[in-house]
Amino acid sequence: MLGRTAASLFWTSRYNERAENMARLLEVGYRIAMTPRLGQDTADDWRSTLTSAGCDTAFFDKYDELTKRAVVSHMLFDADNPSSVRSCIEAARNNARSVRTAITGEMWESLNTTYIEFMEVRPQHMTDDKLPGFLSWIKQRSMLFRGAMLGTLMRDEGYHFSQFGCFIERADNTARILDVKYWILLPDNEVVGGDLDRYQWSTILRSVSAHRSYRHAYRDAQVRPFNVAEFLILRKEMPRSLAYCYDWINESLSELTLRYGERPMSCDMAQGTHDLLEAGTMHQIFVSGLHEFLSDMIARNNALGAQLAADYHFA
Structure with missing residues (x-):
């Protein structure tokens, strides 16, 4: 497979996943900011949301004031923000269009329809009552593309490069949600384990569609920070x-190794991270520092x- 084809498939899936993740980050920021907290400014919640999304520097270069409306506009509609949902949907569609013969009709139709319908939305009409429904629509459209990919794409090289894009982006997002939100989720003026604390951790679970499955996995009426971190880091039953x-x-790298008959450096890097997660325990992670562990995971994922890209000659 040509490097530019592999790259386009990788980035199509990665941008599609990123659009969904931006919607999830915005949803958790919105929910937490709506929770009244004595002595804390909701601007801190929106600043944390921007930091989670990696959009804080670009935001403050463009906006003088940190407001909910500005954050929503920047993360959803700003064409100058390369990580906005608008930019991600457009980039996913452009990458898919460049490799139309390598994807199925269902995959293309899902992306193209999402792009057309998104562009019809006017940012000035995105009121508080419409925002939650619109974020849900973005997540559903992203999942429609992924469902089309899983249900129609041949299990060849293209499938594996699409998987790389999806899961590298998803791992990055999960680590960022846990890492950047951690200081908000344990506020100084609230007793750890109190009602507010449990509500905020529940919000994080809902942001990754894990609230109900968490209850099933732990059979516990309490939402505990230790368990939430374990669920989102080490539990393989949890798809995020x-x-x-x-x-x-x-698994995808192993399949490509068999197909191409050579083992690139990326295969060893992925195996090392996989083994780290396989052997790790939450007790070890908390003792060494959750922030340090997550920072290392983000760095490993980026590397x-x-x-x-280097091993498979992405153009």
């Missing part, structure tokens, strides 16, 4: 956990993406 993402990344 780091362990689940690296199971898929490792793997760069190494994949």
